[in-house]
Amino acid sequence: MVQRINPDDIEVFTLKTHPPRTFYSSSLGVVSGSVNVFARRSSYEKEVFPLSIFTGSYSDENIDIVRQAIVDSSASNKAGMLRTYLDMVNSQSVSARKQQTVEITRFVPSAQFSENSVKKKIVTSNLMPYYRTTYPEAHFAFANYNSLNFLTGSGLPSDTALIYADSSKQYAITGAFSLDFWINPRYPNDYEGAGFKTGTILHRSSSFAISLASGSSRDVNGKVDGFKLVLQLSHSAEVSPSLAAAGAFPSDLIFFSDDNALTRNTWHHVTVRWGGSSYNNGSGSFVINGETAGTFVIPSSSLSDGFADNCLFVGNFFGGSNVDYFFTTEVSTRDGLSELVTDVGQHPASWSLDHPLNAEVHELKLYGRYLDNDEITTLQTNGPASGSALLHGSLRFYLPPFYTTEAPYRSFYSTHGGIIATPFYEKDGTTEAPINVDASFGGFGHYLNLENFTRDFATGKYARLFNLTGSVLTGSATTPTSFNDYLYATGSNLKRQMTLLPNDNGNFYPNFSFMVPGPDDYAVSGSPFSVTQSFAAPYKVKSTQFVNDLGVVSPGFVTLRNYLPLGLFQVPGQESTGSMVSTLNGVSPDDLSLRPSTSGRYTVLQRTGDNSSNQVVFFDVPNLYYGLNIEPGTVVLRDTSFSGSFGKMEMTILDDGEGNLYRSNTSGSSPDWASLGNVFYNEGLIVLKHPSLYFFGKDQYELSFQGQQNTHILTFNLAKRSQMSVSSSSPNYLPVSASDNANDTDQRFVYITGINLHDDNLNVITRTTLAQPVVARTSDKFLFKVKMDF
Structure with a gap:
């Protein structure tokens, strides 16, 4: 029987699924959560390549040659030949193509122009502007909401402090x-x-x-x-x-x-x-x-x-005497801080922390x-807000800590001092970025400018970072290593890197606006500050770094763009060891013994043409993990043993459902507005932007989320009505009774074994076979639901 399917007989709906995924990676090479490229695979499926017995042949048909030889053989007993053939088949390796897996990869921008450089450029120049209307925090900047982290552990010094x-x-x-x-x-x-x-x-x-x-x-x-x-x-x-x-x-x-x-x-x-x-x-x-x-x-x-x-x-x-000897003439000159005693030395003769x-x-x-x-x-x-009694007058000390563009001017004194530019060289100057620009764009090292985060906004003073600073090597290294290997061979630099963290206190919202001069800056007395007075006030700072990607001043943002004038980028020349270009560029990741460039050229800048921060971390999630997109609000990124903390510290990062990443280690609420990174759900890309997180996931990490995959279901409601399907065109059809019961008046029947769906030309496009035949009498009514998933 053939009947037309009407539109009312068709149902279409979409089932949205959210498969959970978890991926683990460790420095030991242990990976859990890899996804197979081919979901349907078998270890019995063999790779086709020449058999070892045919050493002189490279034909992919070797196995078939053996099979054909068995077929052509006139021997009456072929058991031995068949056994040999099957052994040869079993000896072949499992199909490598069908066993391929994909993994989530962590990467950082490289010191050379590379694939990673292109990925960073796509994220910062394409994805961020594209998604900014729906992801409000999609700026190449991080939230200026930080906490001071103090911890002790094996390998970390305990006699550290911020001293004012x-x-x-x-x-x-x-x-x-x-x-x-x-x-x-x-x-x-x-x-x-x-x-x-x-x-x-x-x-x-x-x-x-x-x-x-x-x-x-x-x-x-x-x-x-x-x-x-x-x-x-x-x-x-x-x-x-x-x-x-x-x-x-x-x-x-x-x-x-x-x-x-x-x-x-x-x-x-x-x-x-x-x-x-x-x-x-x-x-x-x-x-x-x-x-x-x-x-x-x-x-x-x-x-x-x-x-x-x-x-x-x-x-x-502090325990001891002569506490003012923490700020001698030597310390004052070297660190650019106040002087309390005119003398040399770096600390009192008798002291303890x-x-x-x-x-x-x-x-x-x-x-x-x-x-x-x-x-x-x-x-x-x-x-505390500008103009309030909580900011003015009786406030004697205030350490938020906020990033400021200003920092002390550090100088070489006696045997050392200044800003670390290479593992072997320091230079006089100040820092105006969250990271050490000379180290990053010269030798590709990561050194957090902690000085820029320690301003006391009540007095304008900066802290002495006692036992939290690095110093250059006075000799030559026996084994060539990276800049970071030199830096973090000491516990003081490790602890320095972990002293500043993204803040996860969601019960508090800081006031950033008081730092930037504006028309609403009033003292308690009501007298407005002049522009000159505003910048001189302890709680006022330059706003050059407090801009978002649109160029709008936003004190809550710290930009990661334009760390160097792009005019320093020259037309690439042939760079090789000892070449004039190499000499002009100065220190490089390949030769850390060179001095910094005296011409203002930075090696990494010349190689990549990128003057924005490279101290960011990316995670690339293949779409086989999530399908259409990562489900917003489900991302959990963890480093259970934060690099350098010797197992003392862990870091958990969540997303807010709008592309923003924030820290959430506390047992209470967390600040989902405090951006430390972004996630692009449709592309499967995650970027961490806070400078304290550059080593996040370096040793191990765990990433979990839910994907989204739509399954479309087409249902045909096919009715067998009364007085329909009462005969069969099968040549084997016999008109027999449906039962032997004398009271069964409707004895005529057919077996329905399957349903075919045809197009207008009666071509079969779908065939459905029933699990067992259905007895259909003349008066019976049935509804068959034929479903197709795609």
């Missing part, structure tokens, strides 16, 4: 005060039973110290997961924090917050305040996340401070007054 010179008691506490900051106790003790040493957040000798100590709470593995704060004032700030206990002089001004007031891997907003003896009867308080978490009483109306020239230490506790902090912090502030509850509430969600 104080010659005018700017950082001293002598009366009412408020310490305000965000902290995440990220790192517990290493194993059950191991101690957790108290680590200091801020310390000014004989003035104050605020430290992080372990609480009584432990997790199921015996590791610390509860913490408390230790406050030491005046003379009690000389007591070692690990030995701090409330008691008689000199421990009479040591105070503790509530036990387990802080929890591990959670951001907490902390304010420690005291309004003087006349305020609240001389009582102060620890305020954590807007709630009082401990109180203390200071009976005196003022607090003593023992030194005129002093230092503020961030991330460690043995209470390193193990936590992440940001928004470190010291006020010379008592903050009320409303002000604390404001600082709990937003940074």
Whole structure:
């Protein structure tokens, strides 16, 4: 029977599938999650190539020749010949083409113009402009939202700190005060039973110290997961924090917050305040996340401070004397910082920094007054705004930390000093980019300009990065290595690289606008700043780097473009070792012994013609992993043992569903607006742009996401109505009864075994065979649903 299919008999719908994918890669070469190019493959399918017994033949038909010989043989018993043939077939290798796999690849731009250079150019010049209307953060820039990361571990120095010179008691506490900051106790003790040493957040000798100590709470593995704060004032700030206990002089001004007031891997907003003896009867308080978490009483109306020239230490506790010797004439000249004592040397004769902090912090502030509850509430969600009392007047120290274009001018002094340009050469100057441009475009090294992230916006001072700087080699290397091999052979440079991280505190939104001069810059008195005064103010910076790809000033963005004038790029010449072009270009990744170019030519710039940052990381995901596109909002990129951290640190990156990548290690909410990279869902490309993430995934990484694949389903609703299909044209058809029952009145029937779909010319285009024949009587009604997936 033939019947016409009407449009009403056809259903079409699309099934959207989201297959999950996970890919692991490690430095040991272990890869998990590879995808086979051919989904249907068999180890029994053999490769066709000449058999070993035919040493003189190269014909692909060798196996068939053996087979044909068996066929042509007149022997009555061919079992031996067949056995030989089958053994030969089994000896062939499995089809290599059918066993091909694809993997996710991590790559960085190269020092030579290469395929990776082209990929970077496509992303920055094509994909970012194309998707910018739908991906708001698709700019070659990163968010200026960072945290200071302090950690200890094997291979990392513990006697490190950010040190700020104080010659005018700017950082001293002598009366009412408020310490305000965000902290995440990220790192517990290493194993059950191991101690957790108290680590200091801020310390000014004989003035104050605020430290992080372990609480009584432990997790199921015996590791610390509860913490408390230790406050030491005046003379009690000389007591070692690990030995701090409330008691008689000199421990009479040591105070503790509530036990387990802080929890591990959670951001907490902390304010420690005291309004003087006349305020609240001389009582102060620890305020954590807007709630009082401990109180203390200071009976005196003022607090003593023992030194005129002093230092503020961030991330460690100073023990010793002559603290001003951290800022001698030598240090001042070499690092471009304030001078506290006219003498040589780099530190006091007797000193210690043995209470390193193990936590992440940001928004470190010291006020010379008592903050009320409303002000604390404001600082709990937003940074101090221009024109507000929280930014002007009583603000004595403010370290966000934000990137600034300005940085100290460093110089060669005595035996070393200046900016590292090659592993063997330093030069005088300052840095105006997040990364060391000379190292990057000369020898292709990665050196984070941490100096540009340590400005105290209350005074305009910059930190001395104690034991967090590199120095050049004075001899020659016995084994040629890369620039980065030289740099990160020391723990101080490793720790420097990890001291700054993308911030993952989603409970706070910083205020960037106060840094850039504008018409809304007013002092508390209401008097506007002039342009000259604005730039001279400690919290004002040049805005040349705070632009997005459209050229619009955006203080929350740090651009990665135009690190060098493109005019320095010359017409490529023949470059070879010892050639004039090589000499003009200076140091190169191939010859690190050369001096930097004196003509302003940089080797990497001349080779690639690209003056934007190369300190970015790409991940290329083949479309076999995801189908049509990566499902937005499903990307999870992890480095469970961040390179250089010796297993102490991990990094987790998520996407926001709009092409933006952000860090999310905290147990609380994360800032999905804080761009550290981008993902292009349709192309399967991921780029990490924050300079602290250049080594992300270098040793190992894990990438998981969901793909999207559409399966279109066409359904034909084919009805067998009553009085239809009552006969068969099969020559074997016999008109027999459907049953032997006497009461069965409709005994005529046919077997329906299959359904053919025809075009208008009755050509068969689809054939459906039923699993078993269907008995169809004259009066029976059936509905057959024939489906096709494509």
